[in-house]
Amino acid sequence: MTTHDPRRLAWAYLSRVAQGPHRVLRDFAAEAGPEGAADAVSRGALGERLQVRSHIDTAQADLDLVASQGGRLITPDDDEWPMWRLLAFDGAGMPVGNDQCAPLALWVLGAVSVAELTERAVSIVGTRAATSYGEHVTAEIAGDLAIDGWTILSGAAFGIDAAAHRAALGVGGSTVAVLACGIDRAYPSGHSRLLHRIAQTGAVISEYAPGTTPAKHRFLARNRLVAGLGSAVVIVEAGWRSGARNTAGWARKLGRPVLAVPGPVTSAASKGCHRMIREGEACLVADAHDVVAEAGMAGETDEGRPSMFREIDALSESALLVYEALPASGTLSPRELSDVSSLPLATVRSVLPLLELDGFVASDETGWSRVART
């Protein structure tokens, strides 16, 4: 048994209690900190549903269990939190709102930083009932993208998902599996070896606490993370009514390009892709080159990062407060900035990287400073 940081324990507790995405709780935690949020949950201040579960405090055990398997909990406090990945983008690739679809925290198996893994990532999903054509094309596209340095995100399901993960592994590339159950569970069980291999070089991640079993609503929530963590979603084969279309829906909501691979019109497995292309819900892609052409444009500047703020006028209120809290010269720590701006530390921490991305602020070992604007 390890001694865990109380703040991390609080995040683990919240993750367990929330049992999936919970915007109110997440926003509250961002403002009041995880310990404040945990306190509010147990007081019933965030609703009865959460209060009913508030006695389930397995945070210590959960963190221990995951640690024993080589895993960890990552939170908005961590450098590897893929914060910008969880933003929604508008049609021009500009972030809108903020981390609307972000999870409270993520349970992770795998040694590499999640932020690093998802920096250049594409999601590839499709039907479990894949044809040999679909698996072949998935292998081609995922393999070419992985060779080109893109991380392949998918859901570890049978069929297209598995073909995508395997292709990335096969070329020595990175791949991330997002699960709809706890990361201690191999689902589907037939993929336990695959999941193990994914965690060795990439990551197996979930927003569900250890031990959580897969359920329909969790697959739907999981699809949002698959969509959000990548620059684009590629659907290789999808039947007329397919879970892949749910992922596509999330991608559209989050401003990620939805790309679909066509196939023979005689194949039922391609009907969903054709329909999405025909109805303008997806753009046709035939190879990795086409995917990069679309994914490379989405929400990224030339430097491969989102350009959130072009003008100070366009800064969000929090961002503006943080920016204005910085002195004209010299540096401040996030905690000092929190004090000066009266913003919660988590907010300051979430805003600073965005300000940095667009060149408003810079950081070094002494802290954060303003960048002179030309």
Next chain:
Amino acid sequence: MTTHDPRRLAWAYLSRVAQGPHRVLRDFAAEAGPEGAADAVSRGALGERLQVRSHIDTAQADLDLVASQGGRLITPDDDEWPMWRLLAFDGAGMPVGNDQCAPLALWVLGAVSVAELTERAVSIVGTRAATSYGEHVTAEIAGDLAIDGWTILSGAAFGIDAAAHRAALGVGGSTVAVLACGIDRAYPSGHSRLLHRIAQTGAVISEYAPGTTPAKHRFLARNRLVAGLGSAVVIVEAGWRSGARNTAGWARKLGRPVLAVPGPVTSAASKGCHRMIREGEACLVADAHDVVAEAGMAGETDEGRPSMFREIDALSESALLVYEALPASGTLSPRELSDVSSLPLATVRSVLPLLELDGFVASDETGWSRVART
């Protein structure tokens, strides 16, 4: 040797001399009549190129030859002239300009009226190097459309074209082959039996005088007729650089929907289709139902005819002159309207059907009359 109407002889002469589409000559003939145009050609009034050829008067022989094969020459004078088919449409399906791409005249083999054959017609074209997948899908789509009463237009080439014609014949439907050579020539020669079968129930047509040999520029000009005579162009398989893309270009120019059938991304024969879909040049269709959904909307009102003029304000100058030449009650013949309006008879004849289509005028055995506008 038959005695031909001098006017028709003049059209045959013009067709021979023009050797393909010739907008200046066509417009001149529409104004001055074919005999006036023939006279102008021989005087050199329409350019040196035409004058050089003006001594080639094979009109009588051409008409005789074609008649001996059961064929005929159709012209804007004829009821079966598919005039409205040769109009360009705008994005909303409204005719723009007028018959910009119309030929001078058409040589036809086959007993059925061309106007009737092309009233509900779809063009299906594609690569000569078709795969079995492409031929299968063509047969499915063309067969279903033909059963549904659509005429299948194509170019009689090997591969997709032939599969389209054969599918229509196979279900007892109508099909029209548009040639890039004289209708007395079977091109390709391997399709002489196919062309013969097409002419038995549908039509083999060409704007080139008998004996004209196929040539690259004639294929390109022929593609414009394939595109223009149908409500939409369906491309089943097309390589990266394909003649089908030329037909697609004409279709766009003429306001016809361009529809492309996807296939395996591993198939070179589908690359052109995928590219056109990806670049927004074509809409994906997977079956005849999809085709009808697009073709049914193009340039047609609920009655299946173009609605050229919604308001008198929107009438072309010629149309307005013809309309205003009609008395408030009673009827006039086209020739009387030509006298009253001072417009050439051919112009009056070309304008009247359009005015009728939109309900401005009506005709009975006594002539043309105004329709009261509400």
